[in-house]
Amino acid sequence: MPSAIALVDCNNFYASCERVFDARLVDRPVVVPSNNDGNIVARSNEVKALGIENGAPLFKVRPLLEAHDAAILSSNYELYGDMSNRVMTVLSDFADEIENYSIDEAFMRLHINPRESFAEIGREIRRRVLKYTGIPVSVGIAETKTLSKIANHHAKRSSKANGVLDLARSPYQELALSRVPVADVWGVGSRYAEMLEARGIKTALDLRNAPDEWVRDRMTVVGLRLVQELRGVACIPLEITPLTKKLLTVSRSFGSATESYDELRAAIVYYVSRAAEKLRRQKLAAGSITVFIETDRFKPEPQYANAVTLTVAPKSDSTFELRDLALSGMAKIFRAGFRYRRAGVTLGGLELAERVSLRLWENERYERHQRLMAEIDRLNAKYGRDAVRYGLFQSEGVWRTRFGQRSPRYTTCWDEIMRVV
DNA sequence: TCTGGGGTCCTAGGACCC
DNA sequence: TCTGGGGTCCTAGGACCC
Structure with missing residues (x-):
């Protein structure tokens, strides 16, 4: 039975999610900026047509957007994450081997x-995802992941393709490759693109x-794999079972800068709380914690950035233990007199909690932690984030991220469910 | 006034061990 | 003048992705 790799990619994913729930957005340009309404992270086709690049700072392009009556919607990751799950569920009907590559993309092995x-099959995938979720997708099919990316590139852009392009064993493969700028190849970033173009590639x-x-000399073995993949030789396997993550970071830019030690401590406690929740949701424990703080690198003022990594021994998923370590780290790197704009924590040395739990059964204090945190997680899931908190952070602070124009969390928050009147 | 957040992999070099 | 060899582990930095 012949098989091939398909890349299914949601078109303008965040903008499409917003449109599913607000039909008035359908013919308007839509952008979604990052946290703090900083950079553009998603654009509808109308916005792309205006020449606005992904990653553009919102304040620079705002006048152009407003001139075209664009909707500017602060990011709503709860909604996007939930919509993503729905799309992935539909895709799982079409293949056993699926890699959920990112929030809006999946690789899958198709058999015919x-x-x-x-x-x-590609057209059926497209039809069914649209029907069940309202999200339009493009499907690129070829022998390898890298080639399926190329196929998808054309599926999105060509009006003839209608969202689906099969390049597997196709006589048009060379033509398709010749029409993709090297900078748009998966795995070629701005540095390599510059180097390659300068050498006529x-x-x-x-x-x-x-x-x-x-290729090996200039782009290491990573580049070599990439070239093999372009030749139809599969070198990058489908990663079907989600591998255990190695790092887990929670960091944010602040709503506005602060010099206050207490504000920074409050922010760190908040980030640790979020990170530890994620840890427990994935049934992991952390072996190290890194705390970092930074000033605003775009401001012409004294700059300072520092980080410290501490060992968590034994490995732990306790918010309390991680919090205490993080705060002791903060005390080491904090310098007074700087205006801090960003901070965060990274948990490393992740391991399945059950594997490190031996030690814990002997530790009565830890068991009490476990029960308490499970209850806090449950209450927060039920009544909203931070219904119960871990002390030491005010729910509002200058460090809080701003969400100017976030749309309702239609699918994950009862108070914000769509109303029909 | 205003510039994101979360990841991965590879390589080189240093520390350390026998 | 000469200054082991081989291995592992860790970290920083650079490249990339969405």
Whole structure:
């Protein structure tokens, strides 16, 4: 039975999520900025047509957006995460081997019998995801993950493709590669693109034809794998079972800068609380914790940034233990007299909690922690985040991220469910 | 006035061990 | 003048992704 790799990618995902719940947005340009309404992270096609780049600072493009009556909606990650799960659920009907690659993309291995075509299956995927979730997707199909990315690139842009393109064993593969700028190849970032273009390698096809040795020397084995993939030799496997994460970070820019030690402590406690919740949800324990604080690098004022990593021994998922360590780290790196704009914590040395739990059964204090935190997690899930808190952070502080124009959390928050009047 | 947040992998170099 | 060899582990920095 022939098989191929499909990349299913949601079109303008965040903007599409917003449109599912607000039909008035359908013909308007829509952008979603990052936290603090900082940079553009999602654009509808109308916005792309205005020449606004992804990552553009909102304040710079706001006048242009307003001139075109654009909707500017602060990011609503609860809504997007929930919509993502719905899309992935529909996709799981089409394949056993699926890699949920990002919030809006999945790789999957498709199998067909000789009378079917991959393109037909691709069209059925598209039709069904749209029907059940309201989200439009594009489907690219080819022999390898990197080639399926290329196929998807064309599926999105070509009006003839209608959202689905099968390049597997296709006579048009070279043509398709020749029409993708090397900078748009998956795995080629701005640094490599600059280097490659300077040496006359301008398209995906040029890169595919570059000599192995040359590529290895300049782009390490990562580049070599990429070139092999462009040649149809699969080197990047589907990662079907989500591998255990290695790091878990929670960090934010503040709503406004602060010099206050207490404010920073409050922010750190908040971030640790979030990180420890995630840890427990994934049934992990952490072996190290890194705390970092930074001033605003865009401001012409005294700059300071520092980080400290502490060992968590034994490994723990306790908010209390992690909080105490984080605060002792903060005390080490804090310097008075700077205006801090960002802080965060990273948990490392992650391991399944059950594997480190031996020690814990002997530790009565820890068991009490466990029960208390499970109850706090339950209450917060039921009554909203921070219904119960871990002390030491005010619910409002200058460090709090601003959400100017967030849309309702239609699908995950009872108070914000859609009303029909 | 205003510039995100969360990840991964690879390499080189230093510390340390026998 | 000469200054082991081989291995592991850790970290920082650089590249990338969405």
